[in-house]
Amino acid sequence: MENGKSVFEKLIKDDRAVHEQKIWRGTFLEYLERVREDPTIPKLAHSRVYDLIVRMGTTDLHDTDDPRVKRLYKDESIKSYGFFRDEFFGIEKTISQIVRYFHAASLKGEESRQVLYLMGPVGSGKSSLVEKLQRGLEASDPFYAIESCPMFEEPLHLLPRHLRKEFEKMLGTHIEGDLCPVCRFRLKDEFGGRYEEVPIVTRTFSKRNRVGIGVVPPVDPNNQDTSVLIGSEDISKLDVYSEGDPRVLDLNGALNVGNRGIVEFIEVFKNETEYLHAMITATQEKVIPAPGRHGLVYVDAVIAAHSNEAEWQKFRADHTNEAILDRIVVVKVPYNLRLSEEVKIYQKIIRNSDFRAHVAPHTLEVASMFAILSRLEPNNKCDLMTKLKLYNGEEVVEKGKTKKIDVQELREDTKREGMNGISTRFIMKALDNALSDNIDGNCINPINVRESLIAMVKEADIADDTRKQHLEFLQDTLHKEYLDVLRKEITKGFVYAYSEQAEALFQNYLDHAEAFVNKTRVKDRNTREELQPDEAFLKSIEEQIAIIGSAAEGFRQEVIAYLWALSRRGERITYKSYEPLKEAIEKKLTESVRELSRIITTARTRDEEQTTKYNAMVRNLLDNGYCESCVDVVLKYAANNLWKD
DSSP states (O other), X not given: OHHHHHHHHHHHHHHHHHHHHHOOEEEHHHHHHHHHHOXXXXXXXXXXXXXXXXXXXXXXXXXXXXXXXXXXXXXXXXXXXXXXXXXXXXXXXXXXXXXXXXXXXXXXXXXGGSXXXXXXXXXXXXXXXXXXXXXXXXXXXXXXXETTOTTXXXXXXXXXXXXXXXXXXXXXXXXXXXXXXXXXXXXXHXXXXXXXXXEEEXXXXXXXXXXXXXXXXXXXXXXXXXXXXXOEEOGGGGGTSOTTOGGGEEOOSXXXXXTTSEEEEETGGGSOHHHHHHHHHHHHTSEEEOSSSOXXXXXXXXXXXXXXXXXXXXXXXXXXXXXXXXXXXXEEOOOXXXXXXXXXXXXXXXXXXXXXXXXXXXXXXXXXXXXXXXXXXXXXXXXXXXXXXXXXXXXXXXXXEEOOOOHHHHHHTOSSTTSSSOOHHHHHHHHHHHHHXXXXXXXXXXXXXXXXXXXXXXXXXXXXXXXXXXXXXXXXXXXXXXXXXXXXXXXXXXXXXXXXXXXXXXXXXXXXXXXXXXXXXXEOTTTOOEXXXXXXHHHHHHGGGTOOTTHHHHXXXXXXXXXXXXXXXXXXXXXXXXXXXXXXXXXXXXXXXXXXXXXXXXXXXXXXXXXXXXXXXXXXXXXXXXXHHHHHHHHHHHHHHTSOO
């Protein structure tokens, strides 16, 4: 126990020591010396937030080794910000817009006097983005403030106006803002105007303690009171002080406590228009009215608001709101439309929850496919599943050729893509429901999750045509897609060293295709004999993707030219390098074990040889992430659905 106690005690003391090192208290004169040494200390709110974002670094998405990302963005310059990277997925453009807003605002452009408004469907991450900024502030270094100031204001406000120009030259910084009524009174009453003696302290941003972070929830229109925003007068003190005495002020509104940091307006347009005037004044004029007869109070805060699209459209439709609309920077926060990123969202949620069940391979992919399909708009250039794959940066092969569809054009053809559809919360509920139906196995798999989604869609309060479409996705589109995935999984289970065999087929195909194209002979790797190109072998690969007859010669020339270009760029060449050939090789391997797979997985009784192969296949599946519960389920599913002739 003593050892345990000492460990706990050490942790507490070490943490306290670190915290105490950041605490500083001194006079305004001493603070001026600190500012002269580091002119960035009195930075404004927007600049503070921008700095904490860029401090964690940025990377260009084109620098990644993922070919899907390069195909997806091509010549677009899209940055990934370390500050957001591990928590937000597939909304890089939205995040870039937010960072652009803070960059412009940090330069004291027009954005510094406008509201940052995030608009999007439920569960798209609007409030999470604002919360991330708040947590960033809480984790940042303490800031300097006048001691006992209810608004934690910048100490440089103590400097009289007529000296500010001179001090700005000496300090190398700009001075903006004025003392609040409370500090102005204290300066005269307590310090006799000797502002150099006013005590300055460091404060730490805290949402719970309401220091530098204010939150405004939607208020009942019948009970709206601007004191929530700007504070009030303490009635109990009016018996002691006159109404005009600053000592009666209680500056504890969201715009007061959020000074120096962020004020968040939740579901902002559910409030009455009159209620929003204080918000607009705070951002446009950087002042808010003090309660009672105390004039105006300077505020320096990032005003971040968010709501769903319906509220925004309703508010925008009222022409009387033009003044407010002109002071808002709108950033759309749509649902993610990239399959790989959607999977990461659920992995993050599961990782941060108490969800401890086994998740079978491809479970999250199938659920993610459904979510994204529901968010896509139809297009006459391709079907929705093809669109999903293109948006994920994948190459889609059709009749032996990669589909040449410009993803940027697909995006431009849509108006509201990603602004409606299935939310992440809906998917997580389906995962929970699937687990509750399989408590004994403590496992979720693509089959029971799909069944859970079907049940939820049938019970959901949605339009009949939407329900019909969603059920079609689940019962037809995803059913076929998962069967293709399962066919490959079982093939890999049966084929020992699947990747090595695929690579061997690939190298063999290249040898014969190159000899065919160049009209030369193939040198056998083992016997060193020079042989004619094996036409039968080449055709057995090509016919897997419907390359037959005269099309074969052109296909072989394309393969050789494409891979030669890759080698010139120094890229590593594997069987996955050229998507049409990769698909052909995988189908060839699948076909080679199709009959064996069909017989062994569907047979009720197996002979000794079949049993050995079946057990080897199961072991391979277990090694590839399946558990005993889900491997049994998926093999039964394969037996019932996959090998039907």
